[in-house]
Amino acid sequence: MGFIRMSSLKNNRALETVKTQLRLISGINWILVPALIFAIPFIIFFEQGDIAFKQSWAFKVIETFSPFVGILIGSNIFSREWELQTNEIWLSKANSRGCIYWSRLLLIYSYIFSLASLELLVICLFYVRMDYLEGLSVILPPAIFLSNLGFISGLVSKNTVVAYLVPSLYWFMEISTKGKYTGIFYLFPRGSLACADACSVISTSNNWKESKLAVLFIGVCLMLIGWIILEKYEFIKKR
Amino acid sequence: MLALLILFWITDLRGGVYSRANLIISETNQVFMDDSGELLNFSAEAKEAVEVRPFSYYVALNSGDRLGLILTLFFGILSPFVFRRDIQFGLIELINSKKTNSESYVLSKFLALFFIAFVFSLLSFIFVSAYSLYVSKTLSLSYQITDFILPVFISPLISSLYILSFTALVSIAISSSVGAIVILFVYWFFCVTQLHAISSPPNLNLILMWLIRFVDRMSPKVPIVLEENRNLLILNRCLYIILMIVFVILTSVLLKRRRDNGFYKNVITEE
Numbered sequence: 001m002g003f004i005r006m007s008s009l010k011n012n013r014a015l016e017t018v019k020t021q022l023r024l025i026s027g028i029n030w031i032l033v034p035a036l037i038f039a040i041p042f043i044i045f046f047e048q049g050d051i052a053f054k055q056s057w058a059f060k061v062i063e064t065f066s067p068f069v070g071i072l073i074g075s076n077i078f079s080r081e082w083e084l085q086t087n088e089i090w091l092s093k094a095n096s097r098g099c100i101y102w103s104r105l106l107l108i109y110s111y112i113f114s115l116a117s118l119e120l121l122v123i124c125l126f127y128v129r130m131d132y133l134e135g136l137s138v139i140l141p142p143a144i145f146l147s148n149l150g151f152i153s154g155l156v157s158k159n160t161v162v163a164y165l166v167p168s169l170y171w172f173m174e175i176s177t178k179g180k181y182t183g184i185f186y187l188f189p190r191g192s193l194a195c196a197d198a199c200s201v202i203s204t205s206n207n208w209k210e211s212k213l214a215v216l217f218i219g220v221c222l223m224l225i226g227w228i229i230l231e232k233y234e235f236i237k238k239r
Numbered sequence: 240m241l242a243l244l245i246l247f248w249i250t251d252l253r254g255g256v257y258s259r260a261n262l263i264i265s266e267t268n269q270v271f272m273d274d275s276g277e278l279l280n281f282s283a284e285a286k287e288a289v290e291v292r293p294f295s296y297y298v299a300l301n302s303g304d305r306l307g308l309i310l311t312l313f314f315g316i317l318s319p320f321v322f323r324r325d326i327q328f329g330l331i332e333l334i335n336s337k338k339t340n341s342e343s344y345v346l347s348k349f350l351a352l353f354f355i356a357f358v359f360s361l362l363s364f365i366f367v368s369a370y371s372l373y374v375s376k377t378l379s380l381s382y383q384i385t386d387f388i389l390p391v392f393i394s395p396l397i398s399s400l401y402i403l404s405f406t407a408l409v410s411i412a413i414s415s416s417v418g419a420i421v422i423l424f425v426y427w428f429f430c431v432t433q434l435h436a437i438s439s440p441p442n443l444n445l446i447l448m449w450l451i452r453f454v455d456r457m458s459p460k461v462p463i464v465l466e467e468n469r470n471l472l473i474l475n476r477c478l479y480i481i482l483m484i485v486f487v488i489l490t491s492v493l494l495k496r497r498r499d500n501g502f503y504k505n506v507i508t509e510e
Binding site: 040068076176 | 240243246247250251254255305308309312313316317320324413415416417418420421422424425428429432
């Protein structure tokens with residue numbers, strides 16, 4: 001009986017932490033981001049053609065622009081502590097920061113996942129039928145990677161402008177250099193929208209799944225790096 | 240920001256200039272199939288294109304297109320924080336206690352931002368024109384520095400100034416810098432997907448494009464199409480200069496009204 005009560009208390013505390021973190025990190029950007037999610041199906045809707053063309057076009061656009069969601073939601077989750085001047089409060093607490101860190105990540109990933117699902121649903125309903133799992137595997141790895149890159153930049157620089165600029169620039173580099181410097185870690189292997197000089201030079205690569213896995217792997221590595229940085233923050237700050 | 244811009248010059252613009260030069264000097268044909276299944280010989284088209292206009296003309300259009308994209312993203316992200324920071328950190332109360340009026344406060348902020356935008360555009364212009372000159376000299380290609388002034392310097396500068404004033408106004412109006420960034424991204428997304436705004440016959444929608452996208456492969460048709468769209472392009476740039484002025488005035492009016500209404504007296508640091 002005591003054990004059940006203890007575990008119930010722990011569950012309540014975990015739920016409370018998640019709720020508190022949700023209140024802290026969700027801002028007006030969380031309310032406005034769905035506008036981007038609905039803008040993407042709206043833009044692709046005007047390109048008509050046969051089913052194969054529509055699917056290819058839809059994949060191109062969602063792969064290229066949906067990772068923005070990761071940047072917009074995830075980038076400021078830690079840097080905002082410095083903006084709001086609340087960093088000293090939670091950095092000075094003796095207990096582990098893991099709870100804060102992982103609950104925030106859990107929240108942003110859940111929101112990114114929900115928005116990606118919603119976007120795919122809208123495209124399936126109003127434009128063309130797409131494989132849901134394939135759609136998610138195209139959107140999520142770059143979105144997670146960019147959000148992690150954003151929050152690490154914010155954590156290190158303590159500046160929200162940098163937190164947004166670094167992943168945005170990385171995204172732009174990937175679009176314009178078409179993976180020349182990143183190789184297998186190219187964010188958009190399934191087809192690029194960067195038609196600046198040679199759209200057709202980049203054909204749809206067959207090994208896009210490996211590329212997405214590699215991006216996801218880097219995303220997970222960044223997540224762990226972020227965790228280490230946060231854990232050692234006091235030490236780094238003193239040094 | 241300067242470090243990121245330099246990184247962009249090196250990785251993106253430098254590669255763009257070189258890939259165009261390679262298309263001209265390449266001995267082999269580079270044939271690709273476009274989405275409609277038509278075969279395109281990029282190399283042959285590029286060779287024809289440089290007979291019509293100098294190599295620098297095409298490089299300038301391509302670099303200007305990319306510079307516009309990146310500079311508007313830079314300044315669109317930077318400017319919402321310039322005003323919101325004063326409010327978040329409580330500096331607005333200090334400013335309110337001084338005799339500084341809203342107009343001079345807003346104008347001083349904007350002038351500083353405009354100066355940075357000017358410097359960044361100028362530096363990018365110098366980099367692109369100098370590097371293109373180097374490539375042209377090395378590979379004996381035609382070059383004219385005047386080709387760079389409009390697409391690489393003036394056009395991205397106007398876009399940057401416009402987006403600066405737009406995002407600053409939005410951040411003040413909705414009282415959130417991060418919210419302004421989301422709006423910027425949605426706005427930017429609509430613009431970045433307009434790849435064929437410069438078309439033949441001219442499309443009136445071009446007037447409304449705040450970011451001119453010159454994208455096209457090196458082709459002898461490019462100068463003809465641009466000449467057809469010349470008036471619309473001038474109208475477009477004039478419209479955005481006017482809008483920029485309107486946004487600066489609106490920001491000043493909004494800030495003044497809020498100060499007068501006591502909106503910033505009890506500053507809540509949380510957005």
